[in-house]
Amino acid sequence: MKANRTSMLKRDTSAQVGIGTLIIFIAMVLVAAIAAAVLIQTSGVLQQKAQSTGEEATAEVSSNMKVLGIEGVRADDSSDDNLSDYIDLLEVQTSVSAGGDPMDLGELVITISDGTNTNTLTYNNSTTINGTLENTTSFTATAVRDEDESFSDDNPVMNKGDLIKIYISSASGAYDISGVEALDSGLELDPRTDVRLVFTPEAGTPQQVEFTTPSSYSVDTRLGLFP
Incomplete structure (x- = not known):
C-alpha cells in the first residue's frame, strides 16, 4: 500500500498594504521639508546677524x-x-x-x-x-x-x-x-x-x-x- 502524501500550502498574509506605505513615505518627505525650511530660515537669520555685526565692527575699528x-x-x-x-x-x-x-x-x-x-x-x-x-x-x-x-x-x-x-x-x-x-x-x-x-x-x-x-x-x- 502506497502511503498517501498530502501537500499543504500555507497562505502568506503578512504583505504591506500599498496605501499605508505611501502615507508613511509622504509623511517622511513632509518632515524633511519642514526641517530643511527651518534650517534655511535659521541660516538666513544668522547670516544677517553676522553681516550686521561685521559692519558694526568695521565702523568701530575705522575712522x-x-x-x-x-x-x-x-x-x-x-x-x-x-x-x-x-x-x-x-x-x-x-x-x-x-x-x-x-x-x-x-x-x-x-x-x-x-x-x-x-x-x-x-x-x-x-x-x-x-x-x-x-x-x-x-x-x-x-x-x-x-x-x-x-x-x-x-x-x-x-x-x-x-x-x-x-x-x-x-x-x-x-x-x-x-x-x-x-x-x-x-x-x-x-x-x-x-x-x-x-x-x-x-x-x-x-x-x-x-x-x-x-x-x-x-x-x-x-x-x-x-x-
Whole structure:
C-alpha cells in the first residue's frame, strides 16, 4: 500500500498594504521639508546677524575723519599790537576718509594737550571763538568746500567731498585774533612745544595727531604745523 502524501500550502498574509506605505513615505518627505525650511530660515537669520555685526565692527575699528593739515595763528597783543609769543589759534583742515560715512561734528570730542595742560572740547555752533565762549571747552567749524550746501552751524555734518576747517583756541592771554578778543585757553604753545590732539568721533576709532611747534616763530603770523 502506497502511503498517501498530502501537500499543504500555507497562505502568506503578512504583505504591506500599498496605501499605508505611501502615507508613511509622504509623511517622511513632509518632515524633511519642514526641517530643511527651518534650517534655511535659521541660516538666513544668522547670516544677517553676522553681516550686521561685521559692519558694526568695521565702523568701530575705522575712522571716518581724515586730518589733512593744521596751521597755527599768532594773535596781536591787544595792548601794543605786537605779535604774540605763542600760537593762539589752531586751524584744522579735515575731510571724510575714503570709504567713510558722514560724520556729525556735533558729536565730536577733541582733546588738546601742550604737555602740561589738557582741554576737552565739544562743538559750539557759533561762527567765532571769542570772549563769549569758554575756550577751554569749545571748538567751532566752518565749511571750506560744501558742494550740496548741507553743512551749517546748526547741522555740522561732514559728508563725502566736503572740506571742513575746525577752529581750536590755544590763546595764552587776552589777544586779538582777526580783530576778536580771545579768552585765555590755559595752553601755552610757545616754540618747541609738543602738542597732542585726539579727535574722538561718535563712531569709529579716535584719530590722534602729534606735532612739535617750530623752534622759532620769527615774524610769521601763520605757521604750518602738520603734516
